Amino acid sequence: MSPAESSRSSYHHGALRSALIDAAIALAEQGGPERVVLREVARAAGVSHSAAYRHFADREALLAEVSRHARAELAAEMRRRIGRTDDPRVRLHAVGTSYIDFALTRTGLFRSAFGAHSTAGEPDDDPHLVLGQVLDEAVAAGLLAPPLRPGAEIAAWSAVHGLADLLLDGSLPASPAEIDFAVSQVLGLVNRGLLDGEG
Numbered sequence: 686m687s688p689a690e691s692s693r694s695s696y697h698h699g700a701l702r703s704a705l706i707d708a709a710i711a712l713a714e715q716g717g718p719e720r721v722v723l724r725e726v727a728r729a730a731g732v733s734h735s736a737a738y739r740h741f742a743d744r745e746a747l748l749a750e751v752s753r754h755a756r757a758e759l760a761a762e763m764r765r766r767i768g769r770t771d772d773p774r775v776r777l778h779a780v781g782t783s784y785i786d787f788a789l790t791r792t793g794l795f796r797s798a799f800g801a802h803s804t805a806g807e808p809d810d811d812p813h814l815v816l817g818q819v820l821d822e823a824v825a826a827g828l829l830a831p832p833l834r835p836g837a838e839i840a841a842w843s844a845v846h847g848l849a850d851l852l853l854d855g856s857l858p859a860s861p862a863e864i865d866f867a868v869s870q871v872l873g874l875v876n877r878g879l880l881d882g883e884g
Contacts, residue, residue: 717796
């Protein structure tokens with residue numbers, strides 16, 4: 686029996702699907718969505734290419750699982766950060782810093798989190814909903830004017846995601862001090878524009 690056949694025989698029920706997803710996540714961590722190729726994922730999991738296709742119709746179906754995992758990891762990090770304080774201003778800032786930090790330290794997963802392959806996940810695994818929760822809390826605390834709430838997450842997300850892309854693409858200086866300055870400027874503008882603005 687070949688090593689590949691031995692590996693295949695050791696999988697039962699949903700174990701192979703999980704192994705393929707784990708292998709795809711590991712590849713995405715290394716190089717983003719471009720690294721997630723079914724043939725390579727199958728090889729990493731120790732199974733045949735055809736075995737992978739029995740669980741995923743195509744690469745996009747597998748990427749959707751990787752994307753779901755990446756967004757869940759980002760949402761979990763956001764929740765950890767905002768859990769350190771009850772201050773809505775600090776919580777909004779924490780959402781932004783956790784997003785940037787995730788982009789810079791887990792770039793492969795960050796690149797895999799969003800895009801055409803992205804699909805809706807569970808509420809607890811959706812970073813957009815974490816931001817929405819924080820904005821709703823700001824309204825309840827009287828810090829965000831209700832007329833400014835609709836679409837506020839779009840403005841905040843666009844600013845932070847844009848900054849993350851600029852830093853990752855090398856369009857902005859990226860020394861630690863320069864990154865801190867850029868993050869402070871962008872998040873400061875978002876915070877003041879939303880929480881200090883008037884509807």
